Amino acid sequence: MSTEVGLPYSPELTVDEANAEAFARLDGADPWVVDVRPAREVLPGYRDNLVLTSGAPMAWADYTGGQREALIGGALFEGLARDRADAIDGFATGRIEIGACHDYSAVGSLAGIYTASMPVFVVENRAHGNVGFCNFYEGKEPRRLNYGCYDEGVHERLLHVNSVLAPVVGEALRRRGGVALKPLIARALRMGDEVHSRNAAASILFNREILPAVLDMVDDKVPGVRETMLHLAENDYFFLRLSMAAAKASADAMVVPGSTLVSAMAFSCRGFAIKLAGLGDTWFEGPPPIHEGKLFAGHTEDEITWMGGESPITETIGLGGFAQACALSLQEYQGGSPEVMIERNREMYAVTHGENSTYRIPLFGFRGTPTGIDARKVLETGVLPVMDVGLAGRDGGQIGAGVIRAPRECFADALAEFDRRFPGR
Incomplete structure (x- = not known):
């Protein structure tokens, strides 16, 4: 299934040339986090009755399970509905709108809920002029809105993010003049992160970057500074939302007509989907991803759900x-062994266009991370892209962590459409 979009095509470029250009734009990206603002103020075209969620766009009736519950929770948090029944009616009638995060230059973790008042990181790609966004980490409590939960505790934590944490971090970034994320991420890789499922080093490095501004804010008696810094200090996953926004701002610059490189991957409660850099905003959908992982105590495999x-x-x-060999300590969190993690990482070189010139893997002699997934190579080799993820439970909340692989069908459908649009290429 795909969503059509028109995209001009330059017949001078071969596929290999288009891929080289898309890779160069990705590799040359320069993401800086410059601000934190409410979604309504910075996301293009945002409306007060809009709730964003993850994955390819769908109708309200297609959302099920935890993702549906997260949408309802977002509507209640934003005051768009009086109660659960009113929220359901609002979505069904269109009084409350649903949007896909990617359509607004944003990305969302798990259910990825955005509402108008929620703060978002603003990340500028200074090499290419585009902007990417990601919302705030709610905290380490397993019951979170992005994991399909909404109750009084979730409500209070979201309000705390809006009223205390986000204003302080935003003020620090503005005083600092922004923070360059690419060198920070590169250093975090050398310190044991892969900046998806492990962000401990990156979170510490980010806190250090804003510390001078924070100290000035203490002198200026800005409210909430101590509370915010203590929150950042105890939440190793805080940086994930920054790495996601940096990745979105980087990947959106890849769009080059005729390229077969992947520019986005996402999943919803219905399944997995990808975009190709050469086919613009077209999503190609397949079944849910293949997974393996480690569950938290008290949970079983049959509880795992996709939201x-x-x-x-x-x-x-x-x-x-694709940088898993930097973070071998993840085996304790998501299962597996060092040998398996290293082999998985090496596999990814077979399906990518090149090696990253900035993000490097010490264990591989500082070889660049495999970068720029080529849909052609995925089909030719049969090697499916691997991703580190948190695992959600059917009753809401995080119940474990693990590794998923994208389904082959997405790549097959994408290349079939590519051949239709660019015959003979």
């Missing part, structure tokens, strides 16, 4: 599972 997720934008630009 969306766009954090694989990190793998799209050569991070996450």
Whole structure:
């Protein structure tokens, strides 16, 4: 299934030339986080009655399980509905609108819920002039809105993000003049992160970057500074939303007519989907991803459910599972062994266009991470892209972590459409 979009085509470029250009634009991206603002103020075309969620666009009736519950929770949090029944009626009648995060230059973790008042990181790609966004991490409590949960505790934590944490971080970024994310991520890889399922080093490095501004804010008696810094200090996953926004701003610059490189990967409650850099905003959908992982104590395999997720934008630009050999400590969190993680990472070189010039893997002699998934190579080799993810439970909340692989069908459909649009290429 795909969503059509028109895209001009330059007949001078061969597929290999288009891929080289798309890769160069991705590899040359320069993402800077410059601000934190409410979604209504910065996301293009945002409307107050709009709730964004992860994955390819769908009708309200197609959303099920935790992703449907997260949408309802978002509507209640934003005050768009009086109660659950009113929220359901609002979505069914169109009084409350649903949008896909990617259509608004944004990405969302798991269900990826955005509402008008929610703060988002603003990341500028200074090499190409485009902007990417990601919303805030809710905290380490397993019951979170992006995991399909909404109750009084979730509501209070979201309000705390809106009223305390986001204003402080935004003010620090503005005083700092922004923070360059690419060198920070490169250093975090050397310190044991892959900036998808492990962000401990990157979170510490980010805190250090904003510290001078934070100290000035303490002197200026800005409210909430101590509370915010303590929150950042105890939440290793805080940086994931920054790596996602950096990846989105980087990948959106890849659009080159005639390229077969993947520019986005995401999933919803219905299945997995990809975009190709040469086919613009067209999504190609397949079944849910193949998974293996480690569950938290007290949970079983039959509880695992899919409720969306766009954090694989990190793998799209050569991070996450494509830098898994940087983060061997993940075996304790998501299962597996060092040997398996290393072999998975090496596999990804077979399906990518090149090696990243900035993101490097010490264990591989500082070889660049495999970057720029080529749909042609996925079909030729049979090697499916690997991603590090959190696992959601059918009753809401995170119940484990693991590794998924994209389904082959997405790539087959994408290349079939590519051949139709560009015959003989």
